[in-house]
Amino acid sequence: MRPVAVAGVGKTPFGAFADRDLRSLAVDAGEKCLKNGHVNPGQVEAFYLGNFAGPSFSGQNHLAPYVSTALGIRDVPATRFEAACASGGAAFFHAFSAVASGIYDVVLVVGVEKMTSQPTARVTEILAGAGDCSGEIKAGSTFPSLFAMIARRHMFQYGTTREHLAAVAVKNHANGALNPEAHMRKVITMEQALNARPVAEPLGLYDCSLISDGAAAVLLIAADRARDFVEKPVQILGVAQASDFVALDQKPDITTFPAVRRAAEKAYAMAGVTPRDIQFAEVHDCFSIAEIVALEDLGFVDRGSGGPYEASGATSRTGEKPINASGGLKSKGHPVGATGVAQICDVVAQIRCEAGEMQLKRNSLGLAQNLGGSGASCVVSILGNV
Amino acid sequence: MTGTVYTETVVHLAPEAFAKDVPYQVAIVSLEDGSRITSRIVGERVAIDDRVKQVGIRDGVPFFRKLT
Numbered sequence: 001m002r003p004v005a006v007a008g009v010g011k012t013p014f015g016a017f018a019d020r021d022l023r024s025l026a027v028d029a030g031e032k033c034l035k036n037g038h039v040n041p042g043q044v045e046a047f048y049l050g051n052f053a054g055p056s057f058s059g060q061n062h063l064a065p066y067v068s069t070a071l072g073i074r075d076v077p078a079t080r081f082e083a084a085c086a087s088g089g090a091a092f093f094h095a096f097s098a099v100a101s102g103i104y105d106v107v108l109v110v111g112v113e114k115m116t117s118q119p120t121a122r123v124t125e126i127l128a129g130a131g132d133c134s135g136e137i138k139a140g141s142t143f144p145s146l147f148a149m150i151a152r153r154h155m156f157q158y159g160t161t162r163e164h165l166a167a168v169a170v171k172n173h174a175n176g177a178l179n180p181e182a183h184m185r186k187v188i189t190m191e192q193a194l195n196a197r198p199v200a201e202p203l204g205l206y207d208c209s210l211i212s213d214g215a216a217a218v219l220l221i222a223a224d225r226a227r228d229f230v231e232k233p234v235q236i237l238g239v240a241q242a243s244d245f246v247a248l249d250q251k252p253d254i255t256t257f258p259a260v261r262r263a264a265e266k267a268y269a270m271a272g273v274t275p276r277d278i279q280f281a282e283v284h285d286c287f288s289i290a291e292i293v294a295l296e297d298l299g300f301v302d303r304g305s306g307g308p309y310e311a312s313g314a315t316s317r318t319g320e321k322p323i324n325a326s327g328g329l330k331s332k333g334h335p336v337g338a339t340g341v342a343q344i345c346d347v348v349a350q351i352r353c354e355a356g357e358m359q360l361k362r363n364s365l366g367l368a369q370n371l372g373g374s375g376a377s378c379v380v381s382i383l384g385n386v
Numbered sequence: 387m388t389g390t391v392y393t394e395t396v397v398h399l400a401p402e403a404f405a406k407d408v409p410y411q412v413a414i415v416s417l418e419d420g421s422r423i424t425s426r427i428v429g430e431r432v433a434i435d436d437r438v439k440q441v442g443i444r445d446g447v448p449f450f451r452k453l454t
Contacts, residue, residue, distance in 0.1 A: 124399065200399070
């Protein structure tokens, strides 16, 4: 396996864009990324698209060549990856694998989702397709309700409180207010978070990420060629994907995600680092409880102590382990297929010192964790300066 | 069939198919054979560790009620 670098990144703002369709968002991010990496469409040897539910949202299928040809990328393999909310991460992981194994030198990854063309009830229904439709979904579970049941159990087993959950939302909204491309740039108070209308108890409106449109792209180049294109390539030090049961009721303990633990262990081993070495991370806060569980599964804190750790301020921009300095899915937005790729873009921006007002001081080793469904898919990536 | 509530939530925002039921309670119930099933709760609200008894089934989904 040979080293692989990220040589370019590109993103659209995240938000609700009535005048933009899936392809125009994806092309926008892809063009920015190619320009950023000083690569022409003709130099791209394969195209990997992360997208969860484009066909359900718009009716359009066969999305990878639909997007790649619009970018001017012809003839080469163009394939869509679907792993629920980890679709972007899965596309990134497989693109990395292909470059690392020597099949290609230059690969473009784009993640995209266009969600706001449908009313919220229909979006909820489409997202529920990431759960087990033969059981939990038929019983009336929604994604907020699956994570609400995780939160309830976490509270029961470890004493996690509503205030701990709210601390995640307050912190990520404060971070997102500094992100010019975030969907909701709005600071919220603890009282607002605690008193928001319930979605699935104990989760309220501010415990849930947003329904967004958006796209993100990264350019992967074999490390020994990356400096031919850009001055500051960022190395992919470790990346791994893992899987688990789709149905929440099949997991022995729903307060931990084995797929996250396995992907993290492999990524740490590949990078030769420990959780303590990671200076900052973008984690999959689709719901406030998900960030708390992620801190535990990534080994940043012991099991059950994620809530108090959040409330202590340790995960804030100025804390010992800044988490979701971009605002996370909560404030930046969560265009499902784009999310995993956008996390990589955000980590790369920090490492390159290009994060503007979001810039962190300790920025040389970052991690991204992208979760699919209620833990059935996970991709963990570790990036750094070399 | 009886079981114990492993976890639960009350759903306030639902897809169209369930909109008429809102708010409704969903629970993962641990059965005596050690397996778990996602189910709906009727009647009084339940909490973790409450004992429940199956009172019906709809479209393969079991409905449980709190045992008093």
